[in-house]
Amino acid sequence: MPIWTALCFALAANDATLIDLHVDTVHQVFAHGRRLRGRAADVNLATMAAGDVGAAFFAIWVPARARDHVSYAERAYAAFKRMLAETKGAVVQARNAAEIRAAWAAGKRVALLAIEGAHALGDDPERLRVWRARGLVALGLTWTNSNAFAESDVDEAARRTRGENGRGLTKLGERLVALADELGVLIDTAHASAATLRDVTRISRQPPIASHTASRALCRHHRNLTDDSLRLIASRGGVVGLTFHGPHVRCGRRGRASLADIVLQLAHMKRVAGIDAIAIGSDYDGMIVTPTGLPNAASFKKLRTALRKSGFSADDISRIFQKNVLRVLERLDPMPAAGP
Numbered sequence: 001m002p003i004w005t006a007l008c009f010a011l012a013a014n015d016a017t018l019i020d021l022h023v024d025t026v027h028q029v030f031a032h033g034r035r036l037r038g039r040a041a042d043v044n045l046a047t048m049a050a051g052d053v054g055a056a057f058f059a060i061w062v063p064a065r066a067r068d069h070v071s072y073a074e075r076a077y078a079a080f081k082r083m084l085a086e087t088k089g090a091v092v093q094a095r096n097a098a099e100i101r102a103a104w105a106a107g108k109r110v111a112l113l114a115i116e117g118a119h120a121l122g123d124d125p126e127r128l129r130v131w132r133a134r135g136l137v138a139l140g141l142t143w144t145n146s147n148a149f150a151e152s153d154v155d156e157a158a159r160r161t162r163g164e165n166g167r168g169l170t171k172l173g174e175r176l177v178a179l180a181d182e183l184g185v186l187i188d189t190a191h192a193s194a195a196t197l198r199d200v201t202r203i204s205r206q207p208p209i210a211s212h213t214a215s216r217a218l219c220r221h222h223r224n225l226t227d228d229s230l231r232l233i234a235s236r237g238g239v240v241g242l243t244f245h246g247p248h249v250r251c252g253r254r255g256r257a258s259l260a261d262i263v264l265q266l267a268h269m270k271r272v273a274g275i276d277a278i279a280i281g282s283d284y285d286g287m288i289v290t291p292t293g294l295p296n297a298a299s300f301k302k303l304r305t306a307l308r309k310s311g312f313s314a315d316d317i318s319r320i321f322q323k324n325v326l327r328v329l330e331r332l333d334p335m336p337a338a339g340p
């Protein structure tokens, strides 16, 4: 292993080291040949080091228009493995909170495997078993498209304009959520309809997450969560990751959000849902319109400073950046008591 990799990018984790709930870097690797050791992706070894990113949920994203969703997901997963292998141990995969801590103690950054859009499973919930065996920690039910399991926010919004109520989980989706509970896979309701979120909280015993979204009270977009939805996730011990996609952070101004808008979003979410329910889910590498001056994963450094100046305590920042996400991962994956 080249010594430079370990030396330049070794992690010295602290209480504000970030666990990002959603990045699309795997797609950049898969579709555009980008690498964590290169500079082209928003998330790479250098920007992770500069922004003190200790871990991220790396999503396997399957476009709705792909001809064969299952095989597309397989190829994206191959890219995920390639992406990690070429870091030569600087970034390793973890499947739970204990494995994250162990990797950090060894100076390594962490990739958590996630899926964005359950159509990646085709229409077979049982395929989730294969993904959990690969270390999947979070399953996003939908992308912008509804699928065999659940309705998306886009389709719910269209239904509303026709004066109809949104739809949530299908019968198959209910089976999928129950299986995710059994296997210990978090359900991610980002991109899902409000009705889907309600159904998930009715069925699942796990804390729900919404990995990359924002507050609808501040920016009226169907992709964002109403205060009721924010409170619902909080009431179940779940976590909401704030996206950095400008048009969802701040409506108008052609989506050019600023650092101040990011802080305003977090302050609102804290007021409504409480400090224990919020996190960061940047969506870097997801073809987003990044806020002014926050172009990549190195930008989290600025965010920590801005939050301190805005009255967030060091403890608040630690919860937002790390502890809330560790908590939901911990609840899913209780490690067996150490044996002799």
Ligand SMILES: [Zn+2]
Pocket: 116, 190, 191, 212, 283, 286
């Ligand atoms: Zn997304």
